[in-house]
Amino acid sequence: MYKTGKDVRDDCRDSSWTAPTAGLGKGYVQANLAILPYDWAQDFLLFAQRNPKPCPILEVGEKGSPLTKIIADDADICRDLPRYRVYKNGELTEERTDISELWQDDFVYFLIGCSFTFEQALLAEDIDVRHITEGVNVPMYRTNLMCRDAGRFQNVPMVVSMRPFAPKDAIRAIEITRDYPSVHGSPVHLGDPSLIGIKDLASPDFGDPVTVGKDETPLFWACGVTPQSAAMVAKPPIMITHAPGHMFVGDLYDQHYKI
Amino acid sequence: MYKTGKDVRDDCRDSSWTAPTAGLGKGYVQANLAILPYDWAQDFLLFAQRNPKPCPILEVGEKGSPLTKIIADDADICRDLPRYRVYKNGELTEERTDISELWQDDFVYFLIGCSFTFEQALLAEDIDVRHITEGVNVPMYRTNLMCRDAGRFQNVPMVVSMRPFAPKDAIRAIEITRDYPSVHGSPVHLGDPSLIGIKDLASPDFGDPVTVGKDETPLFWACGVTPQSAAMVAKPPIMITHAPGHMFVGDLYDQHYKI
Numbered sequence: 001m002y003k004t005g006k007d008v009r010d011d012c013r014d015s016s017w018t019a020p021t022a023g024l025g026k027g028y029v030q031a032n033l034a035i036l037p038y039d040w041a042q043d044f045l046l047f048a049q050r051n052p053k054p055c056p057i058l059e060v061g062e063k064g065s066p067l068t069k070i071i072a073d074d075a076d077i078c079r080d081l082p083r084y085r086v087y088k089n090g091e092l093t094e095e096r097t098d099i100s101e102l103w104q105d106d107f108v109y110f111l112i113g114c115s116f117t118f119e120q121a122l123l124a125e126d127i128d129v130r131h132i133t134e135g136v137n138v139p140m141y142r143t144n145l146m147c148r149d150a151g152r153f154q155n156v157p158m159v160v161s162m163r164p165f166a167p168k169d170a171i172r173a174i175e176i177t178r179d180y181p182s183v184h185g186s187p188v189h190l191g192d193p194s195l196i197g198i199k200d201l202a203s204p205d206f207g208d209p210v211t212v213g214k215d216e217t218p219l220f221w222a223c224g225v226t227p228q229s230a231a232m233v234a235k236p237p238i239m240i241t242h243a244p245g246h247m248f249v250g251d252l253y254d255q256h257y258k259i
Numbered sequence: 260m261y262k263t264g265k266d267v268r269d270d271c272r273d274s275s276w277t278a279p280t281a282g283l284g285k286g287y288v289q290a291n292l293a294i295l296p297y298d299w300a301q302d303f304l305l306f307a308q309r310n311p312k313p314c315p316i317l318e319v320g321e322k323g324s325p326l327t328k329i330i331a332d333d334a335d336i337c338r339d340l341p342r343y344r345v346y347k348n349g350e351l352t353e354e355r356t357d358i359s360e361l362w363q364d365d366f367v368y369f370l371i372g373c374s375f376t377f378e379q380a381l382l383a384e385d386i387d388v389r390h391i392t393e394g395v396n397v398p399m400y401r402t403n404l405m406c407r408d409a410g411r412f413q414n415v416p417m418v419v420s421m422r423p424f425a426p427k428d429a430i431r432a433i434e435i436t437r438d439y440p441s442v443h444g445s446p447v448h449l450g451d452p453s454l455i456g457i458k459d460l461a462s463p464d465f466g467d468p469v470t471v472g473k474d475e476t477p478l479f480w481a482c483g484v485t486p487q488s489a490a491m492v493a494k495p496p497i498m499i500t501h502a503p504g505h506m507f508v509g510d511l512y513d514q515h516y517k518i
Contacts, residue, residue, distance in 0.1 A: 167449045174433040175445050186434050190426045191450065191476050217450050 004028065005072060008249040009080040015097045018082045020137040020207075020245035022116050022129075029071060029183070029254055030247040031058050032112040032224025033081060034231075035099075035240040038063050041108035043151030047230065048110065050148040054158050054226035056113040056182045058250075058257075064105045071250035077109045078102075083243035087228065090235030099240055107240075112224040113183035114247050115161055117254045121176050127169045130210040137245035138163070139204035140223050144197030145188060147226065156230040160188060160220040162201065164212040170219055177221070182257045189220040196220065206244035263287065264331060267508040268339040274356045277341045279396040279466075279504035281375050281388075288330060288442070288513055289506040290317050291371040291483025292340060293490075294358075294499040297322050300367035302410030306489060307369065309407040313417050313485035315372040315441045317509075317516075323364045330509035336368045337361075342502035344487065349494030358499055366499075371483040372442035373506050374420055376513045380435050386428045389469040396504035397422070398463035399482050403456030404447060406485065415489040419447060419479040421460065423471040429478055436480070441516045448479040455479065465503035 002008045005028035011017035021030055036044050041063075048055035059070045066077040078100040086094045086102065096102075116138075119129050131138040138161045145158040165173055170190065178186040189196045201218065202209045206225055212218060231239040242248065261267045264287035270276035280289055295303050300322075307314035318329045325336040337359040345353045345361065355361075375397075378388050390397040397420045404417040424432055429449065437445040448455045460477065461468045465484055471477060490498040501507065 167451070167454060168447070171433055171446050171449055174430055175437045178434045178437065187430050188427070190430055192426070192474065195426060195474055215451065215454055 005249040005251050009072070009075055012082045013076070013079045018097050021082060021247045021249055022119065022138060022245065023132045025249040027120055027253055029058070029250040029252045029257060030114040030116040031071060031250060032114050032227070033077065033242040033248055034110045034112065034227040035077070035107050036236055037104065037238065038106040038108055040152070040236045043153055044110065044227070047147070047150035047153040047156070048112070050150050051226070053184060053188055053222035054147065054224065056184065057110055058113050058182060059111040061109040063108055066103055066107070066109065068111070071111055071252055073251055075248070075250070081242050081246060081248050083246035085228065085241050085243050087231040087239045087241065089237060090232045095243055102240060111248060112227065113257065114224050115184045115221045116247060117183035117257060118177050118180040120254050121180070122173055125172060125176070127165065127173060130164055131208070134210055136210060137207035139201070139209055140206035140225050140244055141198045142205045142229060147230070153230050153234045156226065156233050158188070159206070159223040159225040159229050160196070161223045162218050162220050164210065164216040164218045166215065167217055170217045173219060179258050181259060184221045184223070187219040188222050190217055193218060264508040264510050268331070268334055271341045272335070272338045277356050280341060280506045280508055281378065281397060281504065282391045284508040286379055286512055288317070288509040288511045288516060289373040289375040290330060290509060291373050291486070292336065292501040292507055293369045293371065293486040294336070294366050295495060296363065296497065297365040297367055299411070299495045302412055303369065303486070306406070306409035306412040306415070307371070309409050310485070312443060312447055312481035313406065313483065315443065316369055317372050317441060318370040320368040322367055325362055325366070325368065327370070330370055330511055332510055334507070334509070340501050340505060340507050342505035344500050344502050346487065346490040346498045346500065348496060349491045354502055361499060370507060371486065372516065373483050374443045374480045375506060376442035376516055377436050377439040379513050380439070381432055384431065384435070386424065386432060389423055390467065393469055395467035395469060397466050398460070398468055399465035399484050399503055400457045401464045401488060406489070412489050412493045415485065415492050417447070418465070418482040418484040418488050419455070420482040421477050421479050423469065423475040423477045425474065426476055429476045432478060438517050440518060443480045443482070446478040447481050449476055452477060
């Protein structure tokens with residue numbers, strides 16, 4: 001459907017695409033978004049540096065500028081994602097498809113690697129990526145895996161995305177994703193979800209549930225929704241993010257992020 | 260205890276070491292052995308070429324010569340392993356610590372990569388390798404994973420070795436071992452043993468059982484005992500192998516086999 005990342009962004013910009021982006025803009029990098037006031041940005045940068053599995057940073061904007069330079073040429077962070085979430089004092093207050101009206105002169109944006117980026121490498125080996133097959137958003141869960149503290153970001157639980165595989169494909173998925181450290185790399189957990197504090201795979205905290213076969217092993221990757229978990233705990237006055245699964249699609253190829 | 264591979268081989272040569280070699284000759288490559296009459300060697304070479312996960316070949320001898328050139332300098336295949344098995348017409352007929360008397364002018368030896376080689380890389384990251392911790396031989400199992408046919412080697416079931424890990428270590432073990440393809444590389448299976456035809460982890464077909472914790476995931480690697488499984492099925496008049504777990508220890512470092 002979409003040939004390039006720019007095609008996806010163009011449709012996001014006029015809100016003709018407002019749904020999740022897994023499988024879209026085939027072959028182009030996807031990214032999570034976190035926007036914070038400058039006063040909070042330094043703490044967040046340190047938080048990301050200390051937690052590279054959930055928060056591998058791909059690009060950080062200049063204070064006050066919503067335009068990208070690296071991951072895409074002059075994309076507008078305020079309009080080029082399909083859907084946003086606004087957190088005020090740790091509470092999710094609204095979802096929007098355009099945040100231009102909310103932009104502040106002291107805002108700094110962070111684009112953070114997204115595991116959708118390595119999904120093409122899995123599909124290229126005919127490995128079934130369940131949420132794509134089932135046409136839903138990837139299931140995401142808050143866990144009891146705690147991030148390292150940084151500044152005002154204390155006691156932040158990691159969020160993970162889950163994909164189930166036959167054992168052989170699970171091994172191959174670990175091998176493949178290892179080579180994409182800047183889009184979360186290898187998983188942080190496999191098998192029994194209760195060991196990382198997930199009670200029920202059928203009830204994700206973000207996104208949609210997917211079918212998990214009886215003989216399948218769930219793999220859990222650190223997820224760029226973790227900053228939203230951080231917002232809920234640290235309660236900055238305002239933090240704007242993408243809506244989970246509704247990512248920024250860049251101009252760089254996913255292969256660019258392969259080591 | 261042993262500083263070099265040659266130290267291990269010297270003690271094997273005079274039979275002062277006749278036990279399994281996991282953890283011995285720290286940092287040196289270990290190898291499985293298969294010896295066949297020349298008439299069968301071509302079929303076996305093809306079998307190995309078609310089945311690189313269980314049978315990654317490290318060195319093949321010249322017809323009639325038991326001396327190594329590559330993996331170790333002039334080691335004697337007939338005396339430098341701790342323990343051998345002799346298969347006649349597919350039946351295990353005896354174990355010996357020296358096979359010099361049995362050597363034939365038409366024999367060709369094959370040294371095949373052994374997963375003991377990558378265990379130092381696991382230990383270096385403080386990943387528990389259970390059979391080393393428990394001081395026993397690694398557990399090995401015949402599976403229902405079938406090798407590709409080659410010549411007279413038809414319908415050969417793959418043998419696997421098993422190591423249990425906490426989920427986080429299981430992921431890391433897959434990442435690490437991926438880089439050692441010539442000593443079996445990444446696992447061929449993880450999780451439920453029954454999916455590859457293993458009825459009971461506590462009753463291995465070769466080696467010893469090890470403790471598997473309730474929250475641990477077993478990983479299964481293709482194993483260089485598979486040629487012994489091949490001998491049982493294809494029934495060559497004679498085939499001599501190492502005794503499972505009782506490996507050839509070479510002069511090359513394990514790092515030499517890292518890609």
